[in-house]
Amino acid sequence: MGNVRWGVIGSGYVAREFAQALAEVAGGQINAIWSNTNEHAKRFASSFGIPNVVRTVEELAHSDDVDAVYVASLNHLHFPHAYQAIQAGKPVLVEKPFTLNAQEAEKLIDAAREKRVLCMEAMWTRFVPAVREARRLAGTGVIGDVLGVEAALGMCQKKDVDSRFFRKEFGGGALYDMGVYPLYLVMDFMGMPTATESTAAILQETQVDESCSLSLRYPNGRSASIRCSITGVIEEDAVITGERGSIIIHPPLFRPYRLTLTTMPTEQVSRSERTKKGFLASVLSRLSGAGKPRSRTFKIPFNNNGYGYQVEEFMASLEKGEIENPTMPLSDTLNAMRIMDEARAQWRTARI
Amino acid sequence: MGNVRWGVIGSGYVAREFAQALAEVAGGQINAIWSNTNEHAKRFASSFGIPNVVRTVEELAHSDDVDAVYVASLNHLHFPHAYQAIQAGKPVLVEKPFTLNAQEAEKLIDAAREKRVLCMEAMWTRFVPAVREARRLAGTGVIGDVLGVEAALGMCQKKDVDSRFFRKEFGGGALYDMGVYPLYLVMDFMGMPTATESTAAILQETQVDESCSLSLRYPNGRSASIRCSITGVIEEDAVITGERGSIIIHPPLFRPYRLTLTTMPTEQVSRSERTKKGFLASVLSRLSGAGKPRSRTFKIPFNNNGYGYQVEEFMASLEKGEIENPTMPLSDTLNAMRIMDEARAQWRTARI
Incomplete structure (x- = not known):
């Protein structure tokens, strides 16, 4: 693959960390950015020398200049944004929490498997x-x-x-x-x-x-x-x-x-x-x-800000044509979402 | 009170620690020792200069030369031994676990309150x-x-x-x-x-x-x-x-x-x-x-082997005529026994 051209969804703190890490590892660059606030997207683009600021997630998902998508929007938007990217055939690296519940996670995982695109939760601490x-x-x-x-x-x-x-x-x-x-x-x-x-x-x-x-x-x-x-x-x-x-x-x-x-x-x-x-x-x-x-x-x-390891690993999986990363498999993501669902269900019913 | 003459039940490791600690703090001495094995009791007595080796717990409990009893026998004997001492009107310092369950603990606590004698669990780490x-x-x-x-x-x-x-x-x-x-x-x-x-x-x-x-x-x-x-x-x-x-x-x-x-x-x-x-x-x-x-x-x-603090505290309570030590109250002991009972009950029923 050589060089992965990323599209980034979101321009908050974690997106900046990702951009910083990508600048420090070989094999990738950010080619497009979308943010809820266009002003923020522009500022982000100028900070990191990103050529394209796109107006919609759809545009980013379907862009021919984007090989992989990093989803770093607010937690409740991980699911719809990653889903859109996957439907457009794009590999996705999805910020934690992967989705808001196991049901959403399952849908996303099913979609990725069906489309045969790499999908991974950005659990960077697993790779440090x-x-x-x-x-x-x-x-x-x-x-x-x-x-x-x-x-x-x-x-x-x-x-x-x-x-x-x-x-x-x-x-x-x-x-x-x-x-x-x-x-x-x-x-x-x-x-x-x-x-x-x-x-x-x-x-x-x-x-x-x-x-x-x-x-x-x-x-x-x-x-x-x-x-x-x-x-x-x-x-x-x-x-x-x-x-x-x-x-x-x-x-x-x-x-x-x-x-x-x-x-x-x-x-x-x-x-x-x-x-x-x-x-x-x-x-x-x-x-x-x-x-x-x-x-x-x-x-x-560390050799970088800590996010570089997962980025390298994701890109290595892309290179190998893997649709799941063995260190951060989707089964773990689904299990974690199930555990969190169970925990939250207990909070709702508990009156201690 | 000035000088507390102790009777010790048991001659194992913790009894030795107690004896060591007592030698390092003011206000007390061991006057009598009982052990399940008379040989051990004699050896213990000679190590720590204890004048009386008694043949039965009953003898120790009723001895006029004993002001307070330290119960350091095997866990399942804490209850009967401490109970005997309390019935004889002796203040007791009881090794952990206080008893084998909350029911025994309650009986012991009731007996101590009825007899109005000081009763305390030897939770020495609370005093360090x-x-x-x-x-x-x-x-x-x-x-x-x-x-x-x-x-x-x-x-x-x-x-x-x-x-x-x-x-x-x-x-x-x-x-x-x-x-x-x-x-x-x-x-x-x-x-x-x-x-x-x-x-x-x-x-x-x-x-x-x-x-x-x-x-x-x-x-x-x-x-x-x-x-x-x-x-x-x-x-x-x-x-x-x-x-x-x-x-x-x-x-x-x-x-x-x-x-x-x-x-x-x-x-x-x-x-x-x-x-x-x-x-x-x-x-x-x-x-x-x-x-x-x-x-x-x-x-x-520390100033001593760590057990001295609880010994001093127990003797201070005796001096003040307290039947409970405020730092290690019997309510805490009973609560701890209840928590442990609950935990053990769960182990019995759990089939995970």
């Missing part, structure tokens, strides 16, 4: 080096079977009920905005849960979740939990707990660059004398150095 | 300086309303199905052994939840939980989660998330000595320009320094 490395480490079996994951992401945001973050009709709320990241991280290591229970602090004025938590159940009593907020300050990290060790992805979970791998020396774990001495004794012997688990912290830096 | 300081900080309002707590404790233990840790009849399992600590920590900051959901990995051979997680619901969608294991390696810390900041109690949660307090500068939170720039922009502006939350890490060391 620290997360890839954490996945690789877990895959080697060094921490044993994964027993659980805890991940959290949050931000203390002004409660501006007029901003998109707090508007239900625009797909606002903590889960869509923040929660998806830890949720995908959990799914990276544990897959689809058998059950989901969720709590949410709902903003009275606009009925969106300003904070929420999900407790995810897995076979054999394993579990994971995520916590997110757009009004609270949350320790933004992830802990992957295994039978023989753990992996910590240190804050900020958004742009992680440090991992700590802790492993139990096998000979220490199995030394029966420790059991005889008692459990607390073994804790203390660990603390005092004998039989201590080994911990190493790695720095894993 | 780092936890006290975290509670004090949260109480000042510096992190705003508490939205949630996540806490975890675990240990990679050899699966020895003959050890008490893995025996149901001795009150084994991760929740009793490890989970109570993070559970009490959650209750410290959030009180009694309105609902509990739990998952557990049950050891097939002995039917005890080798790992479990509790998801605790609170009014207004707030929530907390705890995770514990006696076979997995868990990141042993606690994060208290507030609306305007967070407090991290760093590992090891058993003997915490470091806190990180993160607070959002109020002027930054309310600057509406950040909302306009977009949420991700505000994340990045934080990361790049502008509007960055302030984080400070404190070291808060």
